[in-house]
Amino acid sequence: MTFPAMMAALWRFMRPYKKVLFAAGVALVFTAGVTLAIGQGVRLLVDKGFVANSSEALSHAVLVIIGLALLMAIGTYTRFYLVSWIGERVVADLRKAVFDHIVTLHPSYFETNRSGEIMSRLTTDTTLLQHIVGTSFSMALRSALMFVGALILLLFTNIKLSLIVLVGVPLVLLPIVLYGRRVRKLSKASQDSIADVGSYAGEIIQHIKTVQSYTREGYEKQAFGKEVETAFGVAKRRIRQRALLIALVILLMFGAVSGLLWVGGNDMIAGRMTAGDLAAFVFYAIMMGSAVATISEVYGELQRATGATERLVDLLNVQAEIPAASEHVQSQEVGPMASAQVAFEGVEFSYPSRPDQLAIRGLNLMVAAGKSLALVGPSGAGKSTLLELLQRFYDPLRGRITLGGIDIREMDTATLRKQIAVVPQQPALFTNDVWYNIRYGKPDASDAEVIAAAKAAHAHEFIEQLPDGYSSHLGEQGTRLSGGQKQRIAIARAILKDPKILLLDEATSALDAESEYHVQQALEALMQNRTTIIIAHRLATILHADSIAVLDQGQLVAQGRHAELVTTSPLYKRLAELQFRDSEGQKPVLE
Template sequence: MSHQTEAADPSVQAASASSAASMNARQMMAALWQFMRPYKKTLFGAAVALVFTAGVTLAIGQGVRLLVDKGLTGDSSAALGQAVLVLMVLAVLMAIGTYARHYLVSWMGERVVADLRKAVFDHIVTLHPSYFETNRSGEIMSRLTTDTTLLQHIIGTSFSMALRSGLMFVGALVLLLFTNLKLSLMVLVGVPLVLLPIVLYGRRVRKLSKASQDSIADVGSYAGEIIQHIKTVQSYTREQHEQQAFSAEVETAFDVAKQRVRQRSLLIAVVILLMFGAVSALLWVGGNDMIAGRMSSGDLAAFVFYAIMMGSAVATISEVYGELQRATGATERLVDLLNVQAEIPASSNPVDSELPAIDTEAELVFDRVAFSYPSRLDRPAIDGLDLTVAAGKSLALVGPSGAGKSTLLELLQRFYDPSGGRITLDGVDIRDLDTGTLRRQIAVVPQQPALFTADVWYNIRYGKPDATDAEVIAAAKAAHAHEFIEQLPDGYNSHLGEQGTRLSGGQKQRIAIARAILKDPKILLLDEATSALDAESEYHVQQALEALMKNRTTIIIAHRLATILHADSIAVLDRGQLVAQGTHGELIAASPLYKRLAELQFQDVEAPGRA
């Protein structure tokens, strides 16, 4: 399965490419700093606790020196007691400091990741639909969950460990210099040898880490798609095929992860080997100096303590460095997503604010409109179309599949903007209107109604969140949905399942119609709104829709001509162009295409047994 990460438009691709090409650990932290900045006080407190615990830990080395020189090798029990007491006090202080550091840093990690998730989601819901044509929803969800979880670990744990290890390294090095200059010079020579593999393997680990995150996204995306279409999979008995295909995706992700783990494991092993080799050399040289009387046993113990601390710090930094490479890959993917610029600006009004109504009778004019979908630029979906929908009147759109009927509805809602011509609402180009203000005046009943995993109240109220219970029930009755809703296990409190899986097709459609009725729009868009209804329900809903359509500008898409004979006007589209317009009788006489469609459908009605 191919992995797609770039948006269709060139500006997004450029931003994405630039981010992916230049992101490194420093730039990753610069990107994350934008989310950490509001919590400077917490960050300062964590830094204080970090410095405090590092200082106490380093002081333990001096406690070890006192314990060896004054206690273990001395003759005074009181001196031994004092040395042990000093160590205990330092241990208590370190425990307190560690608690404060761990709590504050972990809180910071959780808080920053929560803010990052919100920022990413807030941006996703404003993106242009063309972005989702070329990017899979499963991959986007992986960025929102898996990538942010990885960053939480980095910010809340690994970054703190890296800073602590850095402080310990510097502090231990300074104390080493004061303890024994000759041995310290040996340490300074050995440190670059330990750091060398970190630098050499760093870039490779980073590339493998990003590839690993991408492969995990592929796995999640594939699984999500199969689960979404589980009935189709089982209907065609493709379970075994999908199991094998998913297994291949998992194995691909495992192979990439295996390479990453091998490189990180090799890096850690080499660092540990070099570190303990250096400590062994120090013990040999320092032990000889102690035997010769050039240093005390306490100094040697303290020196070894600090050397081990330095080695542990380097080992920790090397391990964290590998994790930072993974985090860099995750941050690249999130920054790519945050850098995507929507072609059509989101509403400038707050989501939960009262948008001003459009003071218009809602006359719609499509003036020389031309449009091609971003993923199919060589195939015009709409080609120089002129069409007028009078205020308060209904217009039906008919034509073969691919004629551009649904595209007109998407253009009207500004999911896309025309590449040529314009769409006006009472003479005002809709591109000059706030998108939220425009869409608030429109209600859509699609062919495949979109229902959410929530109760009936929520789904019907979706277009008018402040509606009262009585208004919701009235809308449901008008859509002939009240009766079956009452028969659900918990009535209006019943949860409908993912995408309304607990309802039949006709019931879903009536919930969607009730939602549109409740919204009480000035412009009504019906895309095969009665296609999923049985004959009796269709009759009742048609009555409800006719009442709803009065004094509203309505555009109806229908493949069954019998459902749009009542429309004020019928427009015949073919290959994105208007080929005829008029009433049913006029089109039968004037449009060969409409006449052919009518003959096919009404002949089927008159002679259902004909093939």
């Protein structure tokens, strides 16, 4: 991505603040003009004060310089405040836009992109842009204005010296252009390597118990050290290029100024120009040199910003395969309970990361409204995949899934998902208090409703024993709770949502025997008159389901009640024999 392309990408975030941009531009031009005017004050100071030996003229020149300095201070304050405000505002809007887009992306995107890298783009890259937009870009514009203004005043002051400057300028700009490309590539590589470091650290911290359990601390320290050193190596190459660029510019700039002093000094000695003109010329030449030096230094920062912007734009340009809200499709509301019938009709599906391996093969399955269906089968049979398809995290390759006879692809995804509550095998809890986590599916629920749901899920008792009760924070991903407690919080969340369709994915797997009994009672009450799909490996928890579907390798191989399947389905019979008592009354085999 080139610098103009970067600015074009950022312009849509700057456009709403055109008035502030205009005011900042006025302040920028005003400040540059006042700074350049100081050169004329220096000329007056030398010619009218020092050379003419006039105390009055000297005082007048000093007052002019002080007045100009005061105006420059006011203009600089205004410019700095407005530009910094724009930088903070644009980056805040950009962060929101990126996050708003991320939460609508298809789950397959997160299968191939690490969360740590995405977080790096959302935090590190946007922070870099804030510095660029709020500081470096302003400095670059100011320096460009100073360069042009100083060049024009040089031409008015002395044509011959100005021609020397014009010849020298390309020599100074040449290394900026040549090294800028290298800096841009290294800047993007540096941002990517920083993202790798953050991603690796995030994964280790997330699985810290596993790391310590397997005593892999030493290995992870060494592996993380390699990631850090790799990032440092890339940064070192980038810094070397920038340092070389700055050194070349400084050398060329002071060489040019020295040459100007030699030529101008000879002209002054010969009487071809006044001491004031030479002082003003040197002032403008130094201003030009400083402007070029600033641009060369900021240029590296702008290249880093270009890399960061490219990464963010790439993320914003990722198309959501299944939009959260379809503008072109009229939202279909699910009607009365009679319409909460779920049907899979000739469904075939493979995950995007495994396109050649079908997870579901020509499956036909129907769940009547208000009835329960249990899905059983070995691991990899496609049970969890059906729940993901029903929530429309993915669309089937062939066939269709209907709710009340309506193809769910013709429904607004938000409308569809509002009808569904899920209790997964690994409940997802947020870094917040109990109120927030239970209310997640129904934010407007009253405290009494939350407590009633917790009681129904047999969670109220242990919640009351937490340090701050329902106001207790649960830690990251609910780390302050046991597995069974997390599960009951998730069940309470589903109970509170009061859905028409209930999806239970091993919902009682993390509970002890007593808690499982009570929660099973709560779930049975919750399942009344609701279309329920249950995934269970422990067959004892689904004996009372209205129907049991046996899946194997993505296909429906049998369906019926428990007693029927034991005699008609060899696969189900084998699963049952592994778990239930045999004819001699032995205890069930543990999973």
